[in-house]
Amino acid sequence: MNTQLSRIVAATLVVAALAGAGTAAQGFKWWQDERFKRELALSSEQIERLEAIYQSTGPAMRTQKAALDKLQAELSKVVADGTADEAAATDIISRVEAARSDLGRTRAVMLYRMRRILTSDQHVKLKVLFDERERDRHGRGNHR
Numbered sequence: 001m002n003t004q005l006s007r008i009v010a011a012t013l014v015v016a017a018l019a020g021a022g023t024a025a026q027g028f029k030w031w032q033d034e035r036f037k038r039e040l041a042l043s044s045e046q047i048e049r050l051e052a053i054y055q056s057t058g059p060a061m062r063t064q065k066a067a068l069d070k071l072q073a074e075l076s077k078v079v080a081d082g083t084a085d086e087a088a089a090t091d092i093i094s095r096v097e098a099a100r101s102d103l104g105r106t107r108a109v110m111l112y113r114m115r116r117i118l119t120s121d122q123h124v125k126l127k128v129l130f131d132e133r134e135r136d137r138h139g140r141g142n143h144r
Contacts, residue, residue, distance in 0.1 A: 029054065031114075036129055040122045049117050057110040064103040071096045 030036045031050040042050075075092050078084045084092075115123060 030126070030129070036126070039129060040118070040125050042122070046117050050114055053110060053113045053117070057106060057113075060106050061103065061110070064099065064106055068096070068099040068103055071099050 029051075031042060031047050036042070037047065071092065075096050078089055078092055118126065
């Protein structure tokens with residue numbers, strides 16, 4: 001592979017690793033967390049609607065994530081092998097990026113639908129709570 005393609009592949013693998021870490025955090029059902037429910041003053045109707053959105057989106061996201069994982073494994077194999085021609089490597093990279101885009105789009109639509117359930121004040125408070133949660137997570141990680 002040429003140098004430019006090698007850089008693209010390396011960048012793709014780094015982005016894939018970071019995306020995987022972010023995906024794990026998305027498993028947090030904040031609308032079911034007692035602190036989030038209390039501080040956001042979520043109604044039982046809001047909680048039910050948020051859960052329904054999450055449940056209706058879940059199957060598509062799981063399917064898309066499995067497809068992405070499979071393609072990323074294929075890309076890793078191509079990179080490790082190092083013998084694929086540039087056209088074949090470019091094709092798998094394009095398929096990985098398309099799969100990542102599909103998953104990201106599905107997630108973004110889900111989050112948009114969830115956002116519409118919240119009032120403006122709840123949305124502002126939710127952002128604050130997530131920022132605090134992220135700081136706490138990073139704070140604990142630095143003290144290990």
